[in-house]
Amino acid sequence: MDRRDVLRAAAALPLLPVLSGPAFAQAYPVRNITMIVPFPAGGQADLAARPVAMALERILGKPVIVDNRAGGGGGSVGNAAAARAEPDGYTLLMTLSSLAVLPEADRLFDRPVAYEVSQFMPIARVLADPTLLAVPASAPWKTAQDFVEDAKKRPGQITYGSSGPYGTLHVAMEMFASNADIKLLHVPFRGAGPALTALLSGTVQAIAAAPGTLKPQVDDGKLRVLGNSGAKRIASFPDVPTFQELGYKDVEMYIWAGLFAQSSLPAPIASRLREAMAQVMASPDVLKAFETSGSLVAYQDAPAFAEFVATDSARLIAAVKKIGKVE
Numbered sequence: 001m002d003r004r005d006v007l008r009a010a011a012a013l014p015l016l017p018v019l020s021g022p023a024f025a026q027a028y029p030v031r032n033i034t035m036i037v038p039f040p041a042g043g044q045a046d047l048a049a050r051p052v053a054m055a056l057e058r059i060l061g062k063p064v065i066v067d068n069r070a071g072g073g074g075g076s077v078g079n080a081a082a083a084r085a086e087p088d089g090y091t092l093l094m095t096l097s098s099l100a101v102l103p104e105a106d107r108l109f110d111r112p113v114a115y116e117v118s119q120f121m122p123i124a125r126v127l128a129d130p131t132l133l134a135v136p137a138s139a140p141w142k143t144a145q146d147f148v149e150d151a152k153k154r155p156g157q158i159t160y161g162s163s164g165p166y167g168t169l170h171v172a173m174e175m176f177a178s179n180a181d182i183k184l185l186h187v188p189f190r191g192a193g194p195a196l197t198a199l200l201s202g203t204v205q206a207i208a209a210a211p212g213t214l215k216p217q218v219d220d221g222k223l224r225v226l227g228n229s230g231a232k233r234i235a236s237f238p239d240v241p242t243f244q245e246l247g248y249k250d251v252e253m254y255i256w257a258g259l260f261a262q263s264s265l266p267a268p269i270a271s272r273l274r275e276a277m278a279q280v281m282a283s284p285d286v287l288k289a290f291e292t293s294g295s296l297v298a299y300q301d302a303p304a305f306a307e308f309v310a311t312d313s314a315r316l317i318a319a320v321k322k323i324g325k326v327e
Contacts, residue, residue: 004108005254005317026168028272032062033056033062033065034067036078036082036094037068037069037071038081039078039190039192039193040189041193041235042193042194042197042269043208044096044255045293046193047073047257048094048127049094051240051286051289052283053066054285055279055283055286059279064177071170074163075098075102075163075167078138079102079114083119089264093259094118094257094260095258096255097168097316098163098168099120099317100117101317102316104317104320108325110315113313114211115246117167120260120261120262121263122302122305122306123258123302123305124260124273124274124299125258125305126281127135127257127298128255129211129212129296130212130228130255130299132209132211132214132225134203134207134209134224135206135226135312137221139205144226148180148182151182151183152181152182156183159203160173160186160204160208161196162186162187163192163195169255172253173206175319176243179243179248180248187204187276191208192209196209196213199223200223208229209249209255213296215293228241229243231252234296235296254312256308259277274302277301281297
């Protein structure tokens with residue numbers, strides 16, 4: 001290479017960063033994408049992930065593989081794995097509102113913090129369902145008041161299942177128990193799916209879960225729903241009163257599901273994913289899948305979702321601090 005070739009090559013170098021961004025975005029994706037779901041199959045995050053993954057695959061033109069990576073209680077193992085992944089757009093995370101709670105629980109117990117919320121970039125909110133208090137159809141409680149009255153007579157004897165300590169289902173039930181001034185016995189599982197299986201088998205006596213998780217079992221006559229933690233009733237369970245209607249004014253809790261990437265994801269890739277998710281959440285197939293499951297579509301693009309996460313997380317962290325140390 002002569003001197004003129006060297007000078008031409010050197011002159012071109014400053015242009016590379018400018019050209020690489022759009023080119024990178026244009027090329028993305030060039031291989032399979034993994035969508036980590038930090039819970040077993042059958043729960044709210046899994047329910048959100050599968051229709052979204054199928055639609056993203058169609059839009060992006062590459063396979064989007066759902067990886068159920070449960071463990072650690074409440075989703076911490078899968079969340080942490082996604083936080084540690086390369087910020088290249090090939091490892092995404094479909095997780096729940098417990099994302100912000102779990103680091104606070106680690107601090108509460110003086111444990112090493114598995115990850116920080118600041119390691120994630122919100123891409124899009126998918127669902128935002130209230131939790132529903134469900135019991136077996138054969139249970140003696142016909143109303144939430146029946147449940148509360150019995151729990152007051154037998155403190156710590158009524159069992160309920162959750163997706164793990166300080167997971168969304170745990171916080172929802174403890175929020176209700178605190179407002180109702182009752183003591184229940186918490187039995188943690190590795191996700192909402194196993195907790196639901198335990199309820200159906202009689203291992204536990206109650207659960208707080210998302211409508212989409214419960215609806216098939218309610219429709220089959222296996223479960224009964226007693227209360228709704230949202231601010232208003234929902235179309236899939238119109239006859240179920242909110243806890244606020246029943247006098248428990250401080251009970252408001254939602255299981256939202258959203259798609260995240262790493263906070264240092266290049267802006268062009270983040271923009272491509274946001275554009276793809278806008279198409280996903282307008283897809284008739286996706287909307288029908290969620291409607292059939294009984295979940296509420298609650299799409300938010302990244303800026304609105306980031307603001308929502310900050311507000312909701314502050315409320316949930318306050319609830320965790322009020323709950324304190326529990327096993």
